Amino acid sequence: TQLLEQSPQFLSIQEGENLTVYCNSSSVFSSLQWYRQEPGEGPVLLVTVVTGGEVKKLKRLTFQFGDARKDSSLHITAAQPGDTGLYLCAGTRGYSTLTFGKGTMLLVSP
Amino acid sequence: NAGVMQNPRHLVRRRGQEARLRCSPMKGHSHVYWYRQLPEEGLKFMVYLQKENIIDESGMPKERFSAEFPKEGPSILRIQQVVRGDSAAYFCASSPPGASSSGNTIYFGEGSWLTVV
Numbered sequence: 001t002q003l004l005e006q007s008p009q010f011l012s013i014q015e016g017e018n019l020t021v022y023c024n025s026s027s028v029f030s031s032l033q034w035y036r037q038e039p040g041e042g043p044v045l046l047v048t049v050v051t052g053g054e055v056k057k058l059k060r061l062t063f064q065f066g067d068a069r070k071d072s073s074l075h076i077t078a079a080q081p082g083d084t085g086l087y088l089c090a091g092t093r094g095y096s097t098l099t100f101g102k103g104t105m106l107l108v109s110p
Numbered sequence: 111n112a113g114v115m116q117n118p119r120h121l122v123r124r125r126g127q128e129a130r131l132r133c134s135p136m137k138g139h140s141h142v143y144w145y146r147q148l149p150e151e152g153l154k155f156m157v158y159l160q161k162e163n164i165i166d167e168s169g170m171p172k173e174r175f176s177a178e179f180p181k182e183g184p185s186i187l188r189i190q191q192v193v194r195g196d197s198a199a200y201f202c203a204s205s206p207p208g209a210s211s212s213g214n215t216i217y218f219g220e221g222s223w224l225t226v227v
Contacts, residue, residue, distance in 0.1 A: 033215065042114075042201050042218035043153070088152065097143060097166060098216060102152040 003027060004089055004101035012107045016078050021104040023089035024071045030092050032065055032072045037086040037103070079108045113137055114219035115184075116202050122225045129189040129196070131222045135204030141165075142185040143203040143216055144177055153201065159185060192226045199223050 005024045013019055023032070031050040035043035047056050049065035049072065056063045060083075062075040076083055086105050090098040113136030123129050135142050144156040158166040159179040170177065174192075179185040189196055200223075203216040 035218075040221075040223075042116075042220045045215065045217065048215055090153075097155050097158050099155065100145075100153040102150075 003099050004091055006087075006089055006101035006104050008104060009102070010105045010107075012109070013079055015080055015108055015110050017108075018075070018077050019079055019106070020073055020075045021087055021106070022071065022073050023101055025091065026070065027091075027093065028069050030069070032069070032089060032091045033098070034063055034072070034074055035088040035090065037088060038084075043088055076106075079106075081108050081110050084108050113139075114202060114204050114217055116200075116219035116222050118222060119220065120223045120225070122227060123192050124227055125193055126191050129192050129224055129226075131187040131189075131200050131202075131224070132184040133187070133202030133204075133219060134184040135202075136217055138206055139204035139217075140207045141205045141216075142179050143205075144185075144187050145201045145203065145218075147199040147201060147221075149198075156187070189224070192224070194226045197224055197226045 037043040090100045115134040145153040155169040205216040
């Protein structure tokens with residue numbers, strides 16, 4: 001059983017398009033993090049959200065933590081080829097270690 | 111990812127050999143985590159260590175796998191008598207002392223890719 005479900009699994013879009021990827025769970029998380037991983041590299045932390053309903057922006061990326069702290073979304077505006085990568089969400093429950101979803105593989109074509 | 115150093119980046123071992131993967135955490139970090147990533151799968155937690163202590167090894171296979179984080183030197187993930195199913199990317203991560211429930215932010219290294227032939 002996957003604790004964190006990410007959707008879609010794969011997404012292929014053209015440069016300039018907008019997109020949203022989702023991270024859902026039936027469990028409540030005390031914090032949730034988004035990472036981007038490129039081939040042959042380790043995950044790089046993008047953002048941490050801790051408060052239900054919280055919205056954080058990082059340039060063209062907007063992250064939202066659900067009110068009930070069970071889900072999160074990542075919205076990218078005007079995607080660029082440099083946004084290509086595997087987007088991973090990961091959650092913490094209390095003092096537990098991070099649990100990861102399987103990720104959304106994003107391909108942005110010029 | 112400046113600071114979390116893993117080596118080797120790539121390692122090839124024959125079945126039955128031992129693999130040793132090393133991780134030096136970021137400066138000032140005393141918590142180390144090991145994760146394994148298999149093709150088409152997400153990152154799976156293996157073990158969480160602090161200096162000289164294993165805090166949580168709930169994700170470690172019961173046999174052949176061990177981890178340590180000595181007082182001096184890097185953390186070591188050791189896999190004995192490797193099998194083809196051990197082929198994966200192994201990631202180390204670290205975090206500063208004082209982890210709390212409000213956000214256990216950890217920083218990853220670039221990974222060690224183990225191939226068992």
